[in-house]
Amino acid sequence: MPWERAFAVPRNVPATIRERLENAGAAALCDPDFLKTSTSYASIISYLPGAEWQRASDANYPALQALARKMPPQP
Secondary structure, three states, rough: OOOOOOOOOOOOOHHHHHHHHHHHHHHHHHHHHHHHHHHOOOOOOOOOOHHHHHHHHHHHHHHHHHHHHHHHOOO
């Protein structure tokens, strides 16, 4: 399972703000300077808009829960 990084906002954030954030995230992945420097810390960079990321996250939830159950208890 890949590592993920995401920006999160409350569900009630206005759609115009969510759209601006999604557009900024997508634009960052088109920025040549970002892409050039990002190779030092990531082998694959991709972008999912909020709704798509949520669907993928929901689909991964059962597998993540199974992994969490196998982890030793934290003190």
